[in-house]
Structures are given as structure tokens and as C-alpha cells.
Amino acid sequence: xxxxxxxxxGLPYLVVLGVGAFLFDTxxxxxxxxxxxxxxxxxxxxxxxxxxxxxxFWGFVASTFGIGKAAAEQSSDSAxxxxxxxxxxxYPHRVWLAVLAxxxxxxxxxxxxxxxxxxxxxxxLLYLGHYRRLLLGVALSVVVAFGFMFLFMRVVYVSLPGGIxxxxxxxxxxxxxxxxx
Amino acid sequence: MTFVDLGHGLAHVFQPFDLLMLVTGLLxxxxxxxxxxxxxxxxVILALPFTYRMPIEPSIILLTAIYFSGTYAGCFxxxxxxxxxxxxxxxxxxxxxxxxxxxxxxxxxxWALVAALIGGLVSSAVMVAIAGPLSSVALSFDSPDYFAxxxxxxxxxxxxxxxxxxNAIISLCVGLLVATVGIDSTYGTDRFTFxxxxxxxxxxxxxxxxxxxxxxxxxxxxxxxxxxSQPNDADRSVATEFPTLSELIAIxxxxxxxxILGTLIGIVPGAGATxxxxxxxxxxxxxxxxxxxxxxxxxxxxxxxxxxxxxSVAGHMIxxxxxxxxxxxxxxxxxxxxxxxxxxxxxxxxxxxxSTLLVYTILSxxxxxxxxxxxxxxxxxxxxxxxxxxxxxxxSAIVVMFCLVGAYANRNDLADVWMIVFFGILGYLFxxxxxxxxxxxxxxxxxxxxxxxxxxxxxxxxxxxLVFFKDPISAALxxxxxxxxxxxxxxxxxxRRQRQPLPASGGPx
Numbered sequence: 001x002x003x004x005x006x007x008x009x010g011l012p013y014l015v016v017l018g019v020g021a022f023l024f025d026t027x028x029x030x031x032x033x034x035x036x037x038x039x040x041x042x043x044x045x046x047x048x049x050x051x052x053x054x055x056x057f058w059g060f061v062a063s064t065f066g067i068g069k070a071a072a073e074q075s076s077d078s079a080x081x082x083x084x085x086x087x088x089x090x091y092p093h094r095v096w097l098a099v100l101a102x103x104x105x106x107x108x109x110x111x112x113x114x115x116x117x118x119x120x121x122x123x124x125l126l127y128l129g130h131y132r133r134l135l136l137g138v139a140l141s142v143v144v145a146f147g148f149m150f151l152f153m154r155v156v157y158v159s160l161p162g163g164i165x166x167x168x169x170x171x172x173x174x175x176x177x178x179x180x181x
Numbered sequence: 182m183t184f185v186d187l188g189h190g191l192a193h194v195f196q197p198f199d200l201l202m203l204v205t206g207l208l209x210x211x212x213x214x215x216x217x218x219x220x221x222x223x224x225v226i227l228a229l230p231f232t233y234r235m236p237i238e239p240s241i242i243l244l245t246a247i248y249f250s251g252t253y254a255g256c257f258x259x260x261x262x263x264x265x266x267x268x269x270x271x272x273x274x275x276x277x278x279x280x281x282x283x284x285x286x287x288x289x290x291x292w293a294l295v296a297a298l299i300g301g302l303v304s305s306a307v308m309v310a311i312a313g314p315l316s317s318v319a320l321s322f323d324s325p326d327y328f329a330x331x332x333x334x335x336x337x338x339x340x341x342x343x344x345x346x347x348n349a350i351i352s353l354c355v356g357l358l359v360a361t362v363g364i365d366s367t368y369g370t371d372r373f374t375f376x377x378x379x380x381x382x383x384x385x386x387x388x389x390x391x392x393x394x395x396x397x398x399x400x401x402x403x404x405x406x407x408x409x410s411q412p413n414d415a416d417r418s419v420a421t422e423f424p425t426l427s428e429l430i431a432i433x434x435x436x437x438x439x440x441i442l443g444t445l446i447g448i449v450p451g452a453g454a455t456x457x458x459x460x461x462x463x464x465x466x467x468x469x470x471x472x473x474x475x476x477x478x479x480x481x482x483x484x485x486x487x488x489x490x491x492x493s494v495a496g497h498m499i500x501x502x503x504x505x506x507x508x509x510x511x512x513x514x515x516x517x518x519x520x521x522x523x524x525x526x527x528x529x530x531x532x533x534x535x536s537t538l539l540v541y542t543i544l545s546x547x548x549x550x551x552x553x554x555x556x557x558x559x560x561x562x563x564x565x566x567x568x569x570x571x572x573x574x575x576x577s578a579i580v581v582m583f584c585l586v587g588a589y590a591n592r593n594d595l596a597d598v599w600m601i602v603f604f605g606i607l608g609y610l611f612x613x614x615x616x617x618x619x620x621x622x623x624x625x626x627x628x629x630x631x632x633x634x635x636x637x638x639x640x641x642x643x644x645x646x647l648v649f650f651k652d653p654i655s656a657a658l659x660x661x662x663x664x665x666x667x668x669x670x671x672x673x674x675x676x677r678r679q680r681q682p683l684p685a686s687g688g689p690x
Binding site: 012013016023027030031032033037038039040041042043044045048049051052056058059062088089090091094095098099102103105109110122125126128129130131140141144148152155156157158159160161 | 347
């Protein structure tokens, strides 16, 4: 393994070590009245954190110095299984675009209401999922938004966000159409 | 007494709404297990929001039916098109698809159906027989025993989680830490809330499950390009041809061995249907009478993994119902459904007549589910297979919407949805960097029970760390945990030895 690849392999463990150390410090400063002879609310989290830090150190050393590399090498059988079940990641940027779209959706929900926000979000997801028929995509997004409103408001009785004016008029119109009061 | 209870349970299952939920669950389980990238855990998660306002019996029946049929329906795409809907279907496709290619797809489907039927019914019967006695044993558990049981569950999950032991331990620790977030029940102390009000109530189990299993899977698949091998002959009509009695008798050893293996391994936490399916196939490959011919289209290669996978479902329900300890992703969701209805599974369920009826209704529904899924598989599977034709982009959008709206429906709170997105990203990163998800989820679920029993044990024993080794039950469980943790290390050593290059010449022949 090349030095850069080793550093990259060890990076997740460094993150775990950093976060673990920070959380241990946080646990060390829990505010509680200690009772003599009794373990406090910090004991269990600290125990878990020590285990996590040890495992992260083990992982970091093993990945950086290539220990256990031989065991990780795949046989032809397991390589075939991996190929069948886990294709390689080809579009990592699309994942983060989908995450951004989801953040946008959650911010848009209280403003535009469930119906309109869901149409936009579904359209974005369809685009990220390589669906390129725009008109059909819009129609599908409307059907999905409408279907979910029907399912959750009429069948499961959940109050979905209606949004603020002027968007709430659209939500109310759809709700009236569905017979939701 | 068990038969009477079972009869009452059976009568309950055949009430119209319960039966409707059972059939719905079977169809949903079939559809999700056929689609690569969905899977039975995703199916159970997607169905969870619909149980919020249902009575508890149909809720659990719905989820259990999805779980059962999810272990079976994937055989159709594996055998006919060499597309494993679930990881558990991989061992079956080696022989199943080979048999189909040899011109006997109907027979291959028949073997899978009979295997699912035998595995499901026998393991369910075993479970009914031992659930009562096991709950009596569980009633005698005190805090150290409970902690040891949880510890055993967590260590086996870690041991079976994947190739990297440190990654599995880190994943487990993250889950255990997630469970500590909120106000501590003994001292009333804020733990890891960082002044954020929504964290004071702790993190909702549903958010963890839906985020890590549901949303993260879709994100991973978006990164992979959402590609699925499309069968070009999905419309072809293939009937199911049952094996004859003499054919069944000829492989009776495989049937008996795989049924016992499936049920026993199913009881072990962390050993889900996938592991059971692979182990059953592996044992057949090692000890089967015709082991050298496996992979060429032998019925043993279809029967062993299918029986193992289906039998493991009943095995998994045992620790859930008798101890309240889930051993797999699907049983974790079923536990969440119990808790959302205000019912804590465990030995006390078998003490109260009302909850006993609930338990036996669930147990009876398992028999009906097994028979129902085989009937549906026989008659309707050709219709269900058509879900493969749905474009992946549309399917992913619908799944994400189910995840988000389903979580929102729990408490009508957008904070839960944000939490799902957080766990979705965490699950995606875990998947990307080869950290297994199962230990995280089970750590989050078992963490509160583990901490509670640990703290009680320490208080009662005056902080004596040896308390977990003094009682026979807890000592045995701790010993089993040590063995479970030793297993991956042993596996690594053996794997290295196998990879030692053979001497170029002069070696023994």
C-alpha cells in the first residue's frame, strides 16, 4: 500500500480518536452530585469511550502499518459475492447533492408546505437517480406528493406541514380535494 | 396449555384485520426482497409508520410476515435471473441458477419453496416449544445475568459483523454512546446533550433505524449509480414443480442438518438470515454427501441456504420475545414497534393472560405466514417479480419519502426528520469506510438495558467487578462472550495460515 493510501485508510480512525477524546472530556465534566461508593452517570459512557478509543487506536495502527492486510485480501469467492452485492461507488458527488437536496427539503417544508416541497424534492431525487424525462418526472413528483398526502393524512391520520402564505393555499386546496379537514 | 394458547392465538390471527395485515406483510416482504437495494429490513422499516395507530397484534403480525417472506421471495430472482435480491440469496444462486440453466427452473423453485416451508414450520414449532420454558428461566435472571446476556448479544454481533474487528467494536461503541444521549434516569444528569433541547429526551430509536438502514442505503445506491441488472425475460412464465417424496428423502440429512443449524444459529444475536444461509451452504460444502458437485445445480445447494435463512427467523424471535433482546436489524424494528405500543417484550409477557394471548397470536401468525408465503410464492410470484421493472430512480425517491414522512409521523416533529438525515449520513459514511451498521443499531437498542443492569449490579455488589462471574448463568454467558470475541481472531489466524504460499517443490502430496 502506498503511503498516501495508508494515511487515507487511517483517517477514519483518527477522526474516531479525536471525537472519542472530546466526548471523554465531556463525560468527565458531567454535572452531578457524586454519591460515595456508587458509580456515577459518567461511568458507563467512559467505559464505552475507552473501549472505542482502544479499538480506534488498534484500527489506526493496523491500517497505517498494513497489519492484518493479508487476512483482508479476498478470495475469489468473496470477491464474486462483493461484486454481486456491492458495486463500486461511481458518483460520490451525487450522494452529497442528495444530502444537500434533503437539507433544502427540510428547510423548505415549513415554508412551502408538504405538497409543493415534496414535488421539488422528488424531482431532484429523480434527477440524481438518472431519470431524465422531465415532463414525466414532474408528473411522477406530483403523483408521489399527492399519494403521500393521501396515505399519511387520510389513512395514517398524520398532520403534514401546510406551509405559510401564500403556499398554504395550495396545501389547503389539495387537502380539501382529499377530504382532509 | 401451550396448544390451547396457540389455538386462541390462531383464532386471533384469522380475524379479518389481522389476516389482512398478514397477507399485506407477505406481499410487501416479497416485493422488497426481490428488489436489490431494498431488502427485508428496509421493508420492515418502511411498514413501521403504518403501525403507529394500529393495535399491537396486527402491527407485529405485519412486521413478522414481512420478515418471513423476505427470507423466501429473493429465491425467484436468484434462481431465474441470477439477481440476488438480498445477500442471503447469494449461496442459493450458485446451484439454483445452475439448475435453472440446465433447463429445470421450475424444479429449482419447487426445491426452494419446500425448503422454506420445512425450515419455517419446524423452527416455528421448536420456538413455540421452548419459548415458555425459556421465559421461566429468564424470570430468574437478576441484574448480572441480564448484563451478561446483553454482553453476550453485543459480542456476538461484533464477532459476526464483518472482516474488521476494530471497526465492529467502534460501530458498537457509537451505538452504545448514542443510547446514553439525554437526561440520565438515575441522577437526572444531562449527558451529551450540548444544550440542544431535542437531545434531552434522548434519540428516538425509529430515527436511528430509519436513518442507518433506510436513508443510508439509498444514499449508497445513488453513489453506485442505482444500477440493477434487468432481466430481459422477466415476463417469461415459470411454474413451480415440487420435488417428489423420494427426492426429498434422498436429501433428508441436508434437510435435518440445515433446519437444526438455522434454528440454533438464528438464536445467536447478530447471526441473521444471511449468515445462517452462508453457514448452511458452507456446512453442506464441507460435509455433504455430494459436496464435490455443489455449484453445478444440486438440490442440496438450494435447500441448505433456504432452510437456514427461513429457520433463522423463528430463532431470532426467541430472544426477542423471552428476553426482550433483538438479535438482528429486523427484530430491532419489531422491538421498536413493541415499545411504540408501550409493551416491553421479555419474560413478563408470558405471565399475564392478556399478553400471553399477544405472544401466542404472534407465534401462531408465524405458522400462517410460512404457509401463506409458500402459497403466494406458488401462485402470485410472477406478478410480484414485475417490481424489477420499476426504474430505480423512482423507487429510491419513494423509499426516501417513506423514510422521512414515516419518521415525521411518529411525533409530528421535524426534529426527528433531521435526526434521520444525520443517521442516514452516518450510515452512508459507515458503509463507505467498511464499518458495519448492525453493531451500531443493536448497541443503541441494547445500550440502555446493558447500562441499567451494569449499574444495578455494581451498586448491589459494592463495585465488585467479579460479580458477573459469580453466578453460573452470568459466568456461562460471559464465557460464551469470550469465545465469541475469540472467534474473529481465530478466523484471522486460520485465514492467514490458509494463505501461506505453498513451497514450490518437495511438499507432501
